[in-house]
Amino acid sequence: MVTAMHMSDGLVNAPTALLFGAIAVVGLAFCLMRARADLDERTAPMAGLVTAFVFAVQMINFPILPGASGHLLGGALVAILVGPYVGAVCIAIVLLVQALLFADGGLTALGTNVTNMALIGVFTGYGVALLLRRLARRGKGGLVATAFVAAFVNTVVASLGFVLQYAAGGAGGASLGTVFALMVGLHALIGIGEGVITAATVGAVAAVRPDLVYLLRGTAPALVRKEASA
């Protein structure tokens, strides 16, 4: 049910699809440029494995309620683990492969999908995580809470991207208010699931390899010292 985030062809008109395609290309070019600071061409294979991880994670279902399950989108997760630039590139490549090889998400909707999930989603998640960084560095509880909030906000704001595109060139007959209520309501629920799984995942990674958590990089947080002495 979380795949509702993957827009199909025909949801927005052609000019809107082209406009967001251009936004996605420009945004990704910027991310690629900045990603080189985090990894050069020679270390790109690592990003390939992270991308394969994102792809695999989207296949893992977790329960929400009996009969309803969802899967992780992973925007905030990769932003916290590998940083926003590499993270956005990873998510965009997953979306590209899904559109070209798995017929998941429309080809003309690729621009809107990349804008929502790879650009808006990842950077919102990372922005929230940065705001809460002092909390995150205080210890495991802080990091887990940060990851939850970042993933929740990321999911809801990414769905607002859809509402924006629908307002710009929606091809359906529903009023904007209905779409807004439907998307935001649905994604607030999905966001709770995304938040819980993201928080637990980040917590699990930080417990074993805190050096891999991008958000904790740069300083010597209490978490690292505690784990190192253990």
Added chain:
Amino acid sequence: MGAGHAHPLHLPRESVVHRLPPQIKIVAAFLGVLCVVATPREAFPVFAGYLAVLVGVWVAARIPPGWILRRSLIEAPFVVLAVLLPFTGPGPQVEWLGLTLSEPGLLGAWNILVKGTLGVLTSLTLAATTPMRDLLVGLQRLHAPAMVTTITTLMLRYMEVIAGEARRMRLARLSRGHDPRFLWQAGATARGVGALFLRSYERGERVHLAMLSRGWTGAMPVLTADTTTRADWVRGLAPVGIAALLAVTGWVIA
């Protein structure tokens, strides 16, 4: 990594469409769907024309239509939104089997359904006729940035490995009696996702070191010499030409 380079939607056949250089197929699929999306929704017969073009491509590619149609059901999620539209849309209303439906809502639903379906059918046609390796060649020839093709290559090579690892971890949880029903019981799944990230990242470190020791310089080698001719482009873009004519027809009659 000699095996396992097929993906589930690929249908190996010996045909003109399969042999077409991949970059042409990618461009043709994008342009074709763009024509569909740009068509006014009231131009009903034009959409039948698009379907006829696709059927023509399937015949040329020797893909049974049933094979494609069965797989087109993945489209389902957005159909939900489409079904809601006739009930929530604004007036004028039409009566149908005792239901009061909104006319713009019905048109909107039709628009999403028909364009979404034609889009999925096009994507499926591309996936069915293009193996993974060809897709990479296509991206390379379309001048995608080197970092994108490198990451995509590694992603496609290890996608099955990581997904297989995730499946085995799930099987291990299930065989230990794991049966979560509520979100707050998802802890074990989440710890599994954390472990999967660590395994993927550390595998990435090992793969990277192995590549360095075999002389990796940071650039993907050119996989195959490009022997694309102008005739290939003409042949590959012919269906798009028909689609463009159909789109223009749509604008005239609507």
